[in-house]
Amino acid sequence: MTNTASQSLFDTVAFIGMGLIGSSMARRIKRDGLANKITCAVRSEKTRDRVLELGIADEAYCDIKEAVGDADLVMICAPVGANEAIGAQLAGALKKGAIVSDVGSVKQSVIRDIAPHLDEGVHFVPGHPLAGTEHSGPDSGFPELFEERWCILTPIAGEPESATQKVKALWEACGMYVECMDADHHDRILGITSHLPHLIAYTIVGTATDLEDALRQEVIKFSASGFRDFTRIAASDPTMWRDVFLNNREAVLEVLGRFQEDLMALQRAIRWGEGDKLFDLFTRTREIRRGIVDAGQYFTNFSAEGENRQSDEKGKKKPTE
Numbered sequence: 262m263t264n265t266a267s268q269s270l271f272d273t274v275a276f277i278g279m280g281l282i283g284s285s286m287a288r289r290i291k292r293d294g295l296a297n298k299i300t301c302a303v304r305s306e307k308t309r310d311r312v313l314e315l316g317i318a319d320e321a322y323c324d325i326k327e328a329v330g331d332a333d334l335v336m337i338c339a340p341v342g343a344n345e346a347i348g349a350q351l352a353g354a355l356k357k358g359a360i361v362s363d364v365g366s367v368k369q370s371v372i373r374d375i376a377p378h379l380d381e382g383v384h385f386v387p388g389h390p391l392a393g394t395e396h397s398g399p400d401s402g403f404p405e406l407f408e409e410r411w412c413i414l415t416p417i418a419g420e421p422e423s424a425t426q427k428v429k430a431l432w433e434a435c436g437m438y439v440e441c442m443d444a445d446h447h448d449r450i451l452g453i454t455s456h457l458p459h460l461i462a463y464t465i466v467g468t469a470t471d472l473e474d475a476l477r478q479e480v481i482k483f484s485a486s487g488f489r490d491f492t493r494i495a496a497s498d499p500t501m502w503r504d505v506f507l508n509n510r511e512a513v514l515e516v517l518g519r520f521q522e523d524l525m526a527l528q529r530a531i532r533w534g535e536g537d538k539l540f541d542l543f544t545r546t547r548e549i550r551r552g553i554v555d556a557g558q559y560f561t562n563f564s565a566e567g568e569n570r571q572s573d574e575k576g577k578k579k580p581t582e
């Protein structure tokens with residue numbers, strides 16, 4: 262999607278955390294002039310220096326309160342396990358009318374940890390851009406990360422619609438398609454489409470690593486694309502993913518239970534030589550993949566290695582709703 266807005270949507274945007282997602286957003290905002298000023302709260306001096314050197318923030322502070330004092334929009338871009346501590350720092354620190362949003366991969370826990378700390382007159386619009394890579398830190402970001410991907414907002418009852426619309430406009434200017442839903446629904450969907458696949462990748466790479474020495478060497482040497490895809494996902498940030506699993510516990514455990522049952526059924530089919538069962542399942546799953554690919558390019562602008570290839574196909578459809 263091309264940004265047709267290319268105009269300032271906020272005066273000052275403050276980022277809390279400037280890793281892959283925060284720095285990608287900041288780069289996009291800078292590139293397209295979507296805000297007049299960017300401030301950020303970053304804990305380490307080295308990263309503060311780096312962010313300023315990269316030119317993706319105008320001011321970098323250690324203290325969250327200093328970074329957010331003048332902000333019209335505060336974007337929380339830290340691992341979701343940090344939210345309780347971040348929320349406590351936001352209390353009493355924001356201008357009346359300021360909007361707080363976030364990019365966390367889990368939504369119910371973010372609302373639980375942030376909302377109680379916000380003063381009256383400050384509006385909270387939780388969000389989650391469904392775009393990322395296995396890399397982290399401010400050097401890994403790039404402004405095209407969000408292009409033609411979905412962003413989910415989970416607005417809170419009682420908050421003004423105008424706040425949601427402003428956050429929506431920013432994500433659209435970053436190239437995203439935006440949809441709103443309940444936080445509970447979000448967490449169940451992402452439990453199956455994102456969190457479980459990461460858990461499987463961590464497990465399979467762990468299992469391969471635990472093989473005896475000689476076998477492990479061969480696994481690494483001959484790893485074909487299927488296993489290589491898993492190793493890419495399993496290289497994702499350990500802090501971020503620990504926090505995702507601890508904060509979306511119920512949805513992940515529910516879907517993991519179902520997955521284990523389905524895996525057991527497959528184990529049984531292999532043991533008893535029930536080829537028809539295997540064939541039928543594999544035929545169904547192949548159809549699902551083909552349906553996804555036919556419906557749009559949601560999954561196709563990422564190569565197997567996760568490299569974000571910008572597609573040169575024109576006039577692509579919006580991903581399936």
Ligand SMILES: NC(=O)C1=CN([C@@H]2O[C@H](COP(=O)(O)OP(=O)(O)OC[C@H]3O[C@@H](n4cnc5c(N)ncnc54)[C@H](O)[C@@H]3O)[C@@H](O)[C@H]2O)C=CC1
Binds near residue numbers: 505
């Ligand atoms: N990595 C991905 O592909 C995606 C990540 N997300 C979500 O975005 C958020 C950020 O993820 P990334 O940018 O990938 O992580 P990252 O590791 O690249 O960056 C996280 C940043 O947060 C800072 N941070 C950590 N603890 C903090 C604290 N207590 N107070 C202040 N800052 C703190 C770190 O120093 C770092 O600058 C996470 O909540 C994650 O669930 C959402 C979509 C995709």
Ligand SMILES: O=C(O)C(=O)Cc1ccc(O)cc1
Binds near residue numbers: 391393394395494
């Ligand atoms: O790198 C990948 O394949 C991802 O799946 C990136 C990702 C990670 C976490 C999210 O909440 C959304 C997207």
